[in-house]
Amino acid sequence: MSPWLSPETLRIFNSAVNYCLDTATGRSIFNTVVNNQKKISSVFAALADPTRRRIMERLSGHGERRVTALARPFRISLPAISRHLHVLERARLIQRRRQGRIHFIRTRSAGIKEAQKWLMRCALEWDSRFDAIDVLLAEGERKEKKR
Amino acid sequence: MKSDVKISGNQVQITRIFNAPRERVFAAWKTSDQVERWSGCKDSTKVEVQMDFRVGGTFTQKLHIRNVGEYTITGTYDEIVEPEKIVYHVNLGPATTQVAIQFIAQGNQTKVILTQVGFPDENLSRIVSEGTTESLDRLDQVLSGQVV
Numbered sequence: 099m100s101p102w103l104s105p106e107t108l109r110i111f112n113s114a115v116n117y118c119l120d121t122a123t124g125r126s127i128f129n130t131v132v133n134n135q136k137k138i139s140s141v142f143a144a145l146a147d148p149t150r151r152r153i154m155e156r157l158s159g160h161g162e163r164r165v166t167a168l169a170r171p172f173r174i175s176l177p178a179i180s181r182h183l184h185v186l187e188r189a190r191l192i193q194r195r196r197q198g199r200i201h202f203i204r205t206r207s208a209g210i211k212e213a214q215k216w217l218m219r220c221a222l223e224w225d226s227r228f229d230a231i232d233v234l235l236a237e238g239e240r241k242e243k244k245r
Numbered sequence: 246m247k248s249d250v251k252i253s254g255n256q257v258q259i260t261r262i263f264n265a266p267r268e269r270v271f272a273a274w275k276t277s278d279q280v281e282r283w284s285g286c287k288d289s290t291k292v293e294v295q296m297d298f299r300v301g302g303t304f305t306q307k308l309h310i311r312n313v314g315e316y317t318i319t320g321t322y323d324e325i326v327e328p329e330k331i332v333y334h335v336n337l338g339p340a341t342t343q344v345a346i347q348f349i350a351q352g353n354q355t356k357v358i359l360t361q362v363g364f365p366d367e368n369l370s371r372i373v374s375e376g377t378t379e380s381l382d383r384l385d386q387v388l389s390g391q392v393v
Contacts, residue, residue, distance in 0.1 A: 220342075220361050221257045225248045228261045228357075230283035231273050235265040 141209040144189035149174070150182050154191065154205065162195065162202040257361045267350040270357065271328035274346065280306075300325055304333070 144150055149172065156168055169179040183203060186192045190208035194201055249260040263270050273279045277294040285292040289308045296304035300322055308316045323343070324332035334343040342361055349356040 218252065218257075221248075221250045221252060221259055222246070224257075224259045224359055224361070225246045225250070225261075227283050227285070228248055228259075228263075231263065231270070234273055234279070234282050235263055235269060238269065239265070 140189040141191065144185050144191055144209070147182070147185075150186055153179075153182060153186065157192065157203060157205045160204075162204045165201045165203060168203060259359045259361075261357050261359075262351070263355045263357060264353070265355060266353055267348050267355045268328050270355040271331075271348050274331055275327075284308075298322065298325065 145154070152172070153168060156171075157163060165179065165183065166176070169176055172179060183192065183194070187194060190206055191210065192203050193206045194203055196202075247261065251258040251260075273283065275298055277296050280294045280296065281292050284294060284306055285308050291309040293307040293309075294304065296302070298304075302322050304320050304322070306318045308318070318335055320333045320335035322331070322333045324330060324345075328348055330345070330347055332343065332345045344362075345360045347358040349358070
């Protein structure tokens with residue numbers, strides 16, 4: 099049991115609740131979708147790669163790890179690992195701390211939160227579309243009764 | 246929220262009972278004039294739908310969104326079993342989201358189960374779900390309780 103987001107669980111929860119409150123008070127869903135499209139896409143793209151997923155797994159439950167230690171089991175060059183880390187960094191899935199020439203990497207939940215919020219938005223959108231289908235179906239029934 | 250929502254790992258599953266026979270509910274997804282009536286979101290003022298409703302056929306939905314502008318979604322139908330099931334996928338840049346809709350007859354009512362998979366890769370589900378199940382279980386409580 100070492101979910102790599104567990105220290106962040108409460109923060110994720112809070113942001114999801116804030117999101118729901120925003121929606122409940124009628125703020126635009128689609129504003130957020132359009133503005134965050136690029137961020138979300140970068141998360142999906144970053145995690146679509148098996149090497150980058152393994153990097154995330156190796157970081158899981160470890161706190162900080164040195165780049166060299168992280169790279170050890172992979173049969174690819176250090177510059178190649180470095181490029182993967184850049185992609186993860188841009189997607190806000192990891193963060194880097196420099197101590198002189200040594201780089202330390204740890205997970206960061208910002209990217210995943212973005213993806214989760216996106217899923218939550220999907221659910222809320224479907225719910226409101228289903229409301230509209232309800233209206234449509236009720237109309238059809240009234241028309242049929244008139245005939 | 247009137248639908249039952251489950252979020253786990255990379256997927257959203259939404260279940261809803263509609264007060265109409267299955268053929269009628271299925272028909273709401275079948276033609277562009279029907280889809281235009283319900284698709285979009287609270288902030289969209291108009292939805293223009295073009296669709297070729299057959300396996301391998303494509304669709305586009307151009308949403309006009311208040312204070313934002315236009316937003317176009319393009320997808321392809323993967324599976325159509327009338328009046329039981331529709332599966333399609335939508336491209337969102339590097340990610341593809343797949344939507345499967347099941348229509349289950351329950352007397353004069355229809356149960357619709359919609360599953361949307363948000364990530365491009367199966368394996369990702371495990372990684373993400375480790376971190377999300379707990380928080381989303383609590384989110385379920387919030388959604389069914391004071392917030393909505």
